[in-house]
Amino acid sequence: MEYHELTIGSAQKHLIDRKISSVELTNAFLERIETYDDDIGAFITVDKELALEQAKKADMDIAGNNLSVLTGVPIALKDLLCTKGMRTTCASKILDNFVPQYDGTVVSKLKESGAVIIGKTNLDEFAMGSSTENSSCKVTKNPWNKAYVPGGSSGGSAAAVAARFCCAALGTDTGGSIRQPASHCGVVGLKPTYGRVSRFGLVSYASSLDQIGPITQTVRDAAVLLNVISGNDPMDSTSARVDVPDFTAAMGQFEKGSLKGMTAGIPKEYLSVDGIDPDVERVFKDAKKMFQDLGVEIKEISLPHTDYVVAAYYIIAPCEASSNLARFDGVKYGFRDTTCDDLMEMYKKTKSKGFGLEVQRRILIGTYALSAGYYDAYYGRASQVRTLIMEDFSKAFETCDFILSPVAPAPAFKIGENVDDPLTMYLTDIFTLSANMAGIPGISVPAGYSSKGLPIGIQMMAKRFDEMSLLRAGYGVEQTLQLDKVLPNL
DSSP: OOGGGOOHHHHHHHHHTTSSOHHHHHHHHHHHHHHHHHHHOOEEEEOHHHHHHHHHHHHHHHHTTOOOTTTTOEEEEETTBOBTTBOOOTTOGGGTTOOOSSOOHHHHHHHHTTOEEEEEEOOSGGGOOSSSOSOSSOOOOBTTBTTBOOOSSSHHHHHHHHTTSSSEEEEEESSSTTHHHHHHHTSEEEEOOTTTBOOTTBOOSSTTTOEEEEEESSHHHHHHHHHHHBSOOTTOTTOOOOOOOOTTHHHHTSGGGOOTTOEEEEEHHHHTOTTOOHHHHHHHHHHHHHHHHTTOEEEEEOOTTGGGHHHHHHHHHHHHHHHHGGGOSSSSSSOOOOSOSSHHHHHHHHHHHHSOHHHHHHHHHHHHHHSTTTTIIIIIHHHHHHHHHHHHHHHHTTTOSEEEEESSSSSOOBTTSSTTOHHHHHHTTTTTHHHHHHTOOEEEEEEEEOTTSOEEEEEEEOSTTOHHHHHHHHHHHHHHHOGGGOOOOO
16 A cells, blocks of 8 residues: 555554654655645645654654654645644635634644644635635646546545545535535545534634534544544634544444444435436435445435525525624735725725635625615524524434435536536535534545546434434445545546
């Protein structure tokens, strides 16, 4: 096995057994990035000097038997997470030269666990998009076929893991932005329960929806990374005070190749969604049969308010974005238009030049919906619908352990194909948005390929704080299909 093919688990074993040093492992990834990333475009920032410095420290820790969970393992971060001394751009001109003075909580936890931070990955600007085409920096390509998108908004992180530029990466998920690119790139993507992972140091898009999570080569790696980043944080008022189990124990529950005793619900509303690609439908049907063969009871359930999810989400998320992005006015930090003599003109020109079109579109929608006379009609009503969606899921989980669905209606589409059609882009999240609206966890696991050879994942969602069920079921899929062994040909 080549060094760059090592998972978190195999890298740990190689490092502990002294078969490889962290410096050698980090250099292997850095060389691969240097060779291939000009074409893929997964990274915005690669800090070679800092990565090798951290790797040297990791090697000293290993030599002294001072080991932590991720000692010496190279990890990438979506460029939406604040990193002390390393620029955090959010793939936006307005933050092009912003260098934070502190680390986000998840970044601190990774460093405390001994991880090597290899760089910051590309994304749709401020996480607003489903294809990573809305970045001000570059367009990221899908490692499986560079004519296609990797998904978004965490497309850079998913592409980096798929291309084996790092052992794993962190992404963020506001409406499917971990799970959808993971599906398109043939890797594992886990969105934790809202509140499971601290959001402190995350540049917010929509505060009640955003959640940080792992994008990895394997389900076990996702569990390892989730162990590291989970837990209550006094710096984050949305952080939940709940116990953090050992998520890797979920793998031990897949005993003798069986998931007997588990029940999967399939929403009848999802089966009637228009425009599902035949390849996605085929992979989903195969996954359903596979679960039955593994001993899972399959039952039809109902999520009655499914038809309102997309509409409610695209009111709530832009409203929160309008509020969160108001701080980027060119006064305190970030880009400022210096051609203006008037303060109001400076505000207008700074935001017009600093924000991309999709970000401006969502800010305008949100500002309108929050304006006097419209708040109750739009944001207030969407919040009421959100409560009904939560109730739908609560009722569904009374009779099933997890909900099974496609991740997206179609495999990855060609770069540029939908860039001028925002409504089509929004509808690509139809199966993933519900988890964010309800605050529940969801996972995407590779399950097959399209007729064009593009990866297709399946999604599982569970009740709040039951990531264990998702990891157990996801591990069953992985062990049965063995798709984690298949790599794209760069």
